[in-house]
Amino acid sequence: MSSAIAVAGVGMHPWGKWGRPFVEYGVHAAREALADSGIAWSDVDFVVGGETVRNGYAGYVAGSTFASALGWNGARIATSYAACATGAQALDTARARILAGLCEVALVVGADTTPKGFLAPNAGERWTDPDWLRFRLLGMTNPAYFALYARRRMDLYGATIEDFAQVKVKNARHGLENPNARYRKEVAVADVLGSAIVSDPLHLLDICATSDGAAAVVLTSLDYARRHGIADPVRVEAVSTVTPTFPNAVIDMPLLATDHAAGGAPERSFKESIAHAAYEEAGIGPDDVDVAEVYDLSTALELDWIEDLGLCKRGEAEVLLRAGDTTVGGRIPVNPSGGLACFGEAVPAQALAQVCELTWQLRGQATGRQVDGARVGITANQGLFGHGSSVLLVR
DSSP: OOOOEEEEEEEEEEEEOOOSOHHHHHHHHHHHHHHHHTOOGGGOOEEEEEOOOSTTOSGGGHHHHHHHHHOOOSOEEEEEOBTBTHHHHHHHHHHHHHHTTSOSEEEEEEEEOOOSSSOOOOSSOOTTOHHHHHHHHHOOOHHHHHHHHHHHHHHHHOOOHHHHHHHHHHHHHHHTTOTTOSOOOOOOHHHHHHSOEEETTEEGGGBOOBOEEEEEEEEEOHHHHHHTTOOSOEEEEEEEOOOOOSSOSSOOTTOOOSOGGGSOOOSSOHHHHHHHHHHHHHTOOGGGOOEEEOOOSBHHHHHHHHHHTTSSOTTOHHHHHHHTTTSTTSSSOBOTTOHHHHHOBOTTTHHHHHHHHHHHHHHTOOTTSOOTTOOEEEEOOOBTTTBOOEEEEEO
């Protein structure tokens, strides 16, 4: 049985710091996606909301929150949460219901309003919450982990702070033509290196901000798409939501397990296994990929993901970067949207935003940042607590 379904429509709310309830952003994105698909809200029979868990909003029941805001239409609902992988998990929930024949049209929405500053857990003592626990035990906000990864690249592969800065320069250039991006300003290497050091060796412009924003995707069965005149749709060929296998020689941020003997010695690292599962399900390989949207929480992390996706060998991401291969017009463009460098984090929305961007790329609609001839795209957007996230799109 094929696991492919159609992406009938996509939509976004521009990202920034708007100070409005997240529901407003989600409704805006949902209506754009419905308009893009040509499908009426009344025909949607399943809604999945990616929940946001900050600021006291009723995001804990985001499926019903968005269904209510759009006007109750009798659709079934679900809510997903997987930290930064929320959007991909929500997408997978909708895909599974379509493939099971339990619905034909699903709307997936993720939206967020973020507090100022670095992300941190909610107040209170929760000794079984790994997110709270890492702050209590290590006292580290996310940039400290990003810096450890960056230092690792420098020690193992000879990466330099100038390489990291070049990632920001590339993504800023890509984001200039993206109307949904928050930051649309070209920067130079000197600008990055001249910004404040947040966690050595990373500077302020190496690290993504927190943002408000939303993204939405309308999914249908391939049969429904054909019957309703959606010709040659972009298809979701695979969604990877794998977990780590312990023991793990490369510690990710942060992975805790009660029993490290649960699995054998893994053949791949956790992040490598995320992409491998997507490739295996879709029956294609990294050599088939034309464009990638990856989780650039920091500039150095983008380089890691290029290798984790198999787009080059381990330790060669800097070679691709320096040669211009990862820019639009290069061999394998990465983050043509501008990435989180230009958007910032709106946690439940970002994996869906990647799907929106790749849909526009595969349709040839990414004006000003179009990857010529793109037919296959892949995303990577890891979530905390062992949530893998990759979506593979084909046209």
